[in-house]
Amino acid sequence: MSIDLSQFHQIFFEESFEGLDVMESQLLDLQPQEVDAESVNTIFRAAHSIKGGAGTFGFMQVSEFTHVVETLLDEIRSGTRSMQRNYIDLFLQSVDCLRAMLGSLQSGSEPDGERAATLKASFEKILQQSADSDSQVTEEKPTVADEGCSNGWRITFRPAEDILQTGNEPFRMFRELQELVGADNLTVIPLTDNLPEFTSLHPENCYLSWVLEVRSDVNRDDIAAVFEWVADDCDIDYQPLSVAAAPDIPTADTAVTEMAESAVSTDSTEPVSAVIPDKVSEALSASAAQQAKPAARTAGKSNEPSSIRVSIDKVDSLINMVGELVITQSMLGQLGQDFDMSRLARLQEGLTQLEQNTRELQESVMKIRMMPISFAFSRFPRLVRDLGGQLGKQVNLVMLGENTELDKTVMEKIGDPLVHLVRNSLDHGLETTEQRLAAGKPGEGTITLNAYHQGGNIVIEVKDDGAGLNEERILNKARQKGLVPETQELSSEEIHQLIFLPGFSTADVVSDISGRGVGMDVVRRNIAELNGSIEVKSKRGKGSTFIIRLPLTLAILDGQLVKVKDETYIFPLVSIVESIQLQKRSLNHVTGSQYVMKLRDEYIPIVRLDELFNLRASDDEFENPMLVVVEGDNEKVGIVVDDLLGQQQVVIKSLEQNYKRVTGISGATILGDGTVALIIDVSDVGKNLDKSAKGQSRSDQAA
Amino acid sequence: MDALAIEEKKEPGSSDDQQYLTFMMSDEEYGVDILAVQEIRGWEESTLIPNAPDYIRGVINLRGTIVPIMDLRIRFGLKRVEYSPVTVVIILKVERENGERVMGIVVDAVSDVYTIADASTRKPPELTEDKNSGFIKGLVNVNEKMVILLDVDDLLNISEDKYHSGFTDNQSLFN
Amino acid sequence: MASILAVDDSASMRQMVSFTLRGAGHDVQEACDGVQALEFAGQKKYDLVLSDVNMPNMNGIELVKELRQLADYKFVPVLMLTTESAGDVKAQGKQAGATGWIVKPFNPEQLLSTIKRVLG
Numbered sequence: 001m002s003i004d005l006s007q008f009h010q011i012f013f014e015e016s017f018e019g020l021d022v023m024e025s026q027l028l029d030l031q032p033q034e035v036d037a038e039s040v041n042t043i044f045r046a047a048h049s050i051k052g053g054a055g056t057f058g059f060m061q062v063s064e065f066t067h068v069v070e071t072l073l074d075e076i077r078s079g080t081r082s083m084q085r086n087y088i089d090l091f092l093q094s095v096d097c098l099r100a101m102l103g104s105l106q107s108g109s110e111p112d113g114e115r116a117a118t119l120k121a122s123f124e125k126i127l128q129q130s131a132d133s134d135s136q137v138t139e140e141k142p143t144v145a146d147e148g149c150s151n152g153w154r155i156t157f158r159p160a161e162d163i164l165q166t167g168n169e170p171f172r173m174f175r176e177l178q179e180l181v182g183a184d185n186l187t188v189i190p191l192t193d194n195l196p197e198f199t200s201l202h203p204e205n206c207y208l209s210w211v212l213e214v215r216s217d218v219n220r221d222d223i224a225a226v227f228e229w230v231a232d233d234c235d236i237d238y239q240p241l242s243v244a245a246a247p248d249i250p251t252a253d254t255a256v257t258e259m260a261e262s263a264v265s266t267d268s269t270e271p272v273s274a275v276i277p278d279k280v281s282e283a284l285s286a287s288a289a290q291q292a293k294p295a296a297r298t299a300g301k302s303n304e305p306s307s308i309r310v311s312i313d314k315v316d317s318l319i320n321m322v323g324e325l326v327i328t329q330s331m332l333g334q335l336g337q338d339f340d341m342s343r344l345a346r347l348q349e350g351l352t353q354l355e356q357n358t359r360e361l362q363e364s365v366m367k368i369r370m371m372p373i374s375f376a377f378s379r380f381p382r383l384v385r386d387l388g389g390q391l392g393k394q395v396n397l398v399m400l401g402e403n404t405e406l407d408k409t410v411m412e413k414i415g416d417p418l419v420h421l422v423r424n425s426l427d428h429g430l431e432t433t434e435q436r437l438a439a440g441k442p443g444e445g446t447i448t449l450n451a452y453h454q455g456g457n458i459v460i461e462v463k464d465d466g467a468g469l470n471e472e473r474i475l476n477k478a479r480q481k482g483l484v485p486e487t488q489e490l491s492s493e494e495i496h497q498l499i500f501l502p503g504f505s506t507a508d509v510v511s512d513i514s515g516r517g518v519g520m521d522v523v524r525r526n527i528a529e530l531n532g533s534i535e536v537k538s539k540r541g542k543g544s545t546f547i548i549r550l551p552l553t554l555a556i557l558d559g560q561l562v563k564v565k566d567e568t569y570i571f572p573l574v575s576i577v578e579s580i581q582l583q584k585r586s587l588n589h590v591t592g593s594q595y596v597m598k599l600r601d602e603y604i605p606i607v608r609l610d611e612l613f614n615l616r617a618s619d620d621e622f623e624n625p626m627l628v629v630v631e632g633d634n635e636k637v638g639i640v641v642d643d644l645l646g647q648q649q650v651v652i653k654s655l656e657q658n659y660k661r662v663t664g665i666s667g668a669t670i671l672g673d674g675t676v677a678l679i680i681d682v683s684d685v686g687k688n689l690d691k692s693a694k695g696q697s698r699s700d701q702a703a
Numbered sequence: 704m705d706a707l708a709i710e711e712k713k714e715p716g717s718s719d720d721q722q723y724l725t726f727m728m729s730d731e732e733y734g735v736d737i738l739a740v741q742e743i744r745g746w747e748e749s750t751l752i753p754n755a756p757d758y759i760r761g762v763i764n765l766r767g768t769i770v771p772i773m774d775l776r777i778r779f780g781l782k783r784v785e786y787s788p789v790t791v792v793i794i795l796k797v798e799r800e801n802g803e804r805v806m807g808i809v810v811d812a813v814s815d816v817y818t819i820a821d822a823s824t825r826k827p828p829e830l831t832e833d834k835n836s837g838f839i840k841g842l843v844n845v846n847e848k849m850v851i852l853l854d855v856d857d858l859l860n861i862s863e864d865k866y867h868s869g870f871t872d873n874q875s876l877f878n
Numbered sequence: 879m880a881s882i883l884a885v886d887d888s889a890s891m892r893q894m895v896s897f898t899l900r901g902a903g904h905d906v907q908e909a910c911d912g913v914q915a916l917e918f919a920g921q922k923k924y925d926l927v928l929s930d931v932n933m934p935n936m937n938g939i940e941l942v943k944e945l946r947q948l949a950d951y952k953f954v955p956v957l958m959l960t961t962e963s964a965g966d967v968k969a970q971g972k973q974a975g976a977t978g979w980i981v982k983p984f985n986p987e988q989l990l991s992t993i994k995r996v997l998g
Contacts, residue, residue: 003898003986012890048932049888052961055983056891063983165946167955167977167996176995204952229978232969567751613753655752658805659762659771660861662752668762668769676750676762676769 005057012053013106017099019046021378024095027088028381035076035083043091044073050098062101065116068123069094075127087126092382094119151241152185152216153223158194158209158235165204168230174212176226181216188212215241308408310368318364325357362649366553369409373451373460374402376411380422380449387426394433394444395426401451406458407553413530414460414550417523421462421546422447424520429466429544439541441465457532458552463545469538471495478504496536500524528632528683530554531572557652557679559669561645562628565615568677569641570650570669575630575682579644582627597627597638604629606638607685612664632683639685648672652679719821725850726793726810729781732850733810734817734843739795739855741805743813746790759861760809765794772807773861779838784811797856806859817845824852880925880997881905885915885941886959887933895928895959898986899993912936916944919951926996927956928980931967939967939974946975955996959984 023046026039047070054063069091075081097119101111159170178186191209201207214223220238227236332350335343377399388395430436430445437443448463471492478484478498490498498504502521527534532550551557551574559570560579580599595606606627610616628639650669655662655678666681723734749761749772758777762769772792776783792807824841840854882904886892889910896906907924909915911933919927927945931938938958945951955977960967968979980992 003894003901005894005985008890008894008897011893012888015889042934045887045932045934048961049891052930052982053888053890055961056894056985057983164953166972166975167953172996172998175998229972232972613751615751615753653767653769655762655769657802658769659752659759662754664753668750670764670767670769674764675748676764678750678752 009057009106012057013102016050016053016102019050020095020099020102022046024092024382025378027091027095028385030083030088032083032085032088037077040073040077040083044070044077047073059102059105061111061113061116062098062105065094065101065120066098068120068127069098071127072123090119090122090126094123152214152218153212153220154239154241155212155214155223156209156235156237156239157212157227158191159206159230160233161202161205161207163206163230163234166230170206170208170210173226173230174210177212177214177223180222180226181214181218185216186212186214209235213241308368308371314364314368318361318368321357321361321364325354325361328353328357362556366407366556369407369553369555370405371408371411372403372405373411373458374399376415376418377402377449377451379415379419383419383422384426384447387423391426392432393426393430395430396444396446398446398448399450400448404451404453404458405552406550407555409554410458410530410550410552413526413554414548417526417548418449418460418462420523421548422449425462425464425466425544425546429464431467435467453552454549457549460548460550461545462548463543465543468540468542468544469496469499469536471540474498496538499536500534525683531557531574555652557650557669558647559650559679560628560647561677562609562626562641563643563645564609564613564641567613567615568645568671568675569609570677570679571628571630571639572666572679572682573647575632577629577631577636579626579628582625582640599629599636599638602636604636604638605686606640608640609680609685610640610642612685630682630686632686635683635686637682637686639680650677650679720818721821722816722818723850723852724793724816725814726791727812727814728776728779728810732814732848733775734819734850734852735793735795735855735858737816739797741794741796744792744794744807745788746786746792746809756861763807765805765807768805770794770805770807772809773858774809776809776811778858795855795859797859804859808858817850819843819845819850819852827851879903879905880993881907881922882993883907883909883915883918883924883927885909885912885927885929885933885938887911887930891930891959894986895989898989901986902990902993904993912938912941912944915941919945919948923950924954926993927951927954928959928993929956930959931971938976939970942971942974942976957992957996 023043026043030036030039047066051063051066051070054060054066072081072087073091076083076087097115101116104111157170159168163170174186174188189211191211192207194209195201195207223238224231224236227234328350332347332354335347335350339347380399381397384395384397425447430447431439431441433443436445446465448461450461450463452459474495475484475490475498478495478501479486481504483498483501483504484490499520500523502519504519504521524534527548527550530550531554532548534546534548536544536546538544557570558573560573560576562569562571596603597606623642625640625642626644628641628644630637630639650671652667653669655665655668662678664681664684665678666684667679668676669679671677722737724737724740725732725734727733747763749763751761752759752771755761758774760772760774762771764770774783786809789812790809791811791813792809793813794805794807796803796805824843827839827842838853838857840852843850843852879902882899884892884895884899884906885908886895887910892908892910896908899906907918907922909918912929913935915927915929916936918924927941929938929941936944938960942956942958945954945956956975958968958971958976958979959982960971960979961982971979977996978992980989984992
């Protein structure tokens with residue numbers, strides 16, 4: 001039977017990445033002074049599993065590399081060696097290296113052998129330094145292996161009395177031997193010399209010994225392999241059969257031989273019944289039972305993007321709901337077969353039930369996609385540790401609300417912006433230790449990540465207790481760049497928001513950490529793409545807090561349906577500030593074709609969706625237009641449509657998957673009648689406004 | 704209209720042989736690799752995509768997936784015709800680096816299925832001014848008729864197209 | 879054929895083992911650690927137990943000791959899946975009552991031939 005092992009590769013990669021995550025988080029928690037045995041055990045086990053799997057599935061580079069990691073871990077685990085800080089660093093580097101190797105293998109490319117080789121050399125150096133490292137038990141191999149004998153062997157086999165209690169059946173071995181050499185070439189002679197008096201006979205013990213004569217030119221090693229599992233606790237003696245002795249063998253007591261052979265061929269699981277009358281169930285061996293310790297299982301962590309683990313509970317609840325749905329459906333089906341108006345109430349009742357079933361089902365399905373934010377947070381201990389070391393800053397990372405759940409897709413997309421914010425806080429937010437001490441603060445800075453639910457949103461805060469935003473410098477910079485007119489005064493809050501403007505960066509020195517040409521504007525745009533928002537609160541000398549608000553899920557959206565010409569479009573309800581009847585006279589012309597409208601105290605730019613989407617011939621005018629005022633990227637925009645239709649929840653589908661990205665459109669959905677409707681990308685529409693109109697609106701707004 | 708069954712006319716022969724589904728447009732017969740054909744449907748109303756090229760008729764809901772529909776006549780610069788009940792949409796599927804792409808093409812009528820040996824196809828004449836020549840994989844004679852074999856990958860590749868848009872180009876830095 | 883309890887905390891190893899054994903016609907019950915294995919063993923008498931050594935909650939050595947306390951499992955063969963470097967683990971396993979071992983890494987063919995040795 002040939003089995004294609006590659007079918008298990010994906011799951012091996014997945015569990016290995018999980019194992020690496022576990023190793024990493026445990027290593028980060030480890031204090032070299034007081035090493036927790038269970039942590040080291042957990043780390044060891046993860047490495048051990050990766051090594052074993054890699055060997056089994058043919059990833060020899062991985063298994064060889066992991067072997068040295070495991071060896072050092074084993075020495076620490078067994079107490080032969082104590083944990084040191086540089087070991088932790090080395091282990092962490094190995095985690096990175098393994099992750100990279102496995103990543104390459106997963107994508108079908110060759111892993112970077114050089115990096116592994118360098119690290120491996122470091123491990124080997126450490127391992128060699130140890131004086132007592134040669135305590136490894138080497139496999140005992142019979143040194144007289146090469147006594148290949150053309151005549152055969154006489155084997156005296158005296159098993160330990162408790163051999164049966166290890167599940168080893170002597171007859172199983174004899175049968176194996178028989179297969180090896182052929183039935184005609186094996187003679188089994190039982191020896192009863194050890195049989196005790198009947199009264200002292202223990203029914204579960206084996207008192208028999210055997211002499212086995214093999215008349216075949218088998219290698220001694222092959223015979224030894226048969227007894228491999230019992231060799232250590234049994235007496236086995238191999239005597240080569242002399243040429244002269246060979247003819248003597250058949251003259252041995254034939255009755256005994258027959259008896260033995262018949263025993264060999266019986267398929268009974270209790271072939272020793274002749275000697276041991278009854279396998280009494282009473283357990284006489286009173287070895288102290290070691291109590292099972294069901295310790296809390298370390299939570300498995302997964303970063304695998306392509307699959308999701310769902311608890312059986314969630315699946316069961318889904319199945320229940322589908323069951324209810326089927327009942328409702330069959331009820332409605334029956335009702336529809338011979339319907340008359342007298343049963344209208346019943347129909348309505350059924351439809352209400354259907355609606356409820358559908359909503360519950362939808363909620364449950366959505367819950368499947370929800371994962372705790374700890375998956376996104378898990379990378380930060382390492383990141384903060386490494387960056388803190390690089391910058392020479394002492395940083396304490398606090399993570400709160402790690403069990404707060406959000407949609408898997410949102411989670412995947414918020415990772416990069418979060419990393420950017422944390423780097424920014426470390427690099428620019430926190431002062432150096434000297435500066436902190438001089439300011440009367442503790443030398444160690446604190447970065448806090450906090451997540452919690454608020455309404456239908458998840459809020460994620462990135463907070464530091466650093467110097468806070470330098471308002472003066474921000475304002476100067478903004479003026480210098482022409483983002484704010486010289487004469488204009490701004491409040492603290494308004495100054496803080498300036499850091500999100502495109503092309504704004506205050507760092508005096510573009511550092512390697514966060515000054516990579518990617519600014520807060522990109523962070524904000526990325527968050528806006530998730531239909532979320534970001535704001536900053538800051539206090540000079542106390543620190544800054546970035547607050548991100550995100551919808552819990554991307555897959556479903558509360559939508560406002562609108563009509564433009566003959567087409568139906570959907571606005572995300574969250575982005576709509578208000579909807580009003582459009583008054584022609586309230587429209588003002590600014591430069592070129594850009595309209596603005598005064599709405600209470602603000603001027604807001606106006607966009608005609610029909611023009612933007614080229615839906616209407618120029619002479620065809622709106623009859624009774626509606627204005628939908630939306631806010632995207634902290635910028636209000638008025639969008640003109642023909643009519644407002646209903647509101648409904650829609651399931652977001654990708655337009656890009658089979659087509660491509662369309663400016664102004666964030667996705668598509670399928671309406672109740674089966675047709676497709678497109679979803680408006682509000683921030684995209686706002687982004688493409690005439691720049692001068694934007695400037696106008698901002699300064700008016702501020703005045 | 705339900706998916707039509709595609710009947711196999713001939714046994715697939717050697718590995719060089721490939722089966723093609725052919726269809727008619729303006730009295731010309733075109734062929735696409737049958738392995739790329741997912742199904743054949745009737746024409747149905749689609750939802751407009753803003754600022755799309757004129758040959759993209761819009762998108763339809765294909766069992767929950769949003770699938771764009773391309774009018775092949777317009778794509779090839781042929782005369783437009785009104786859609787009728789016999790107008791068919793061939794749903795094609797190709798593998799891309801970032802997953803598969805599904806798209807429908809509107810053609811006049813489905814014609815036949817041929818097994819064609821690679822060796823018997825000829826290269827199209829080099830007509831540099833013909834913008835359609837890029838889609839043509841080869842020409843082949845079947846029963847005294849010429850069949851134009853199309854390259855489905857090229858046909859469904861619309862990403863590189865430049866077309867009119869009411870927007871200025873604005874790409875995210877993260878992308 | 880035989881009913882086998884396969885115990886490993888690594889899902890890929892478990893799948894490989896059970897896929898191989900099922901392919902050979904055996905009934906396989908998977909368990910992810912010693913605790914779970916013991917639970918299954920309490921419900922049914924399997925013909926053979928295959929167990930990894932390094933596992934959370936209850937490792938393979940502890941599992942064998944526990945199994946040997948059960949009347950049903952006194953003589954049932956228990957094979958440890960272990961790595962070649964772990965010489966002392968074999969001894970520990972033996973002492974705990976394991977029947978024998980299969981050295982990792984192994985391929986499906988090696989696994990089957992070893993199983994055949996035990997089950998005959």
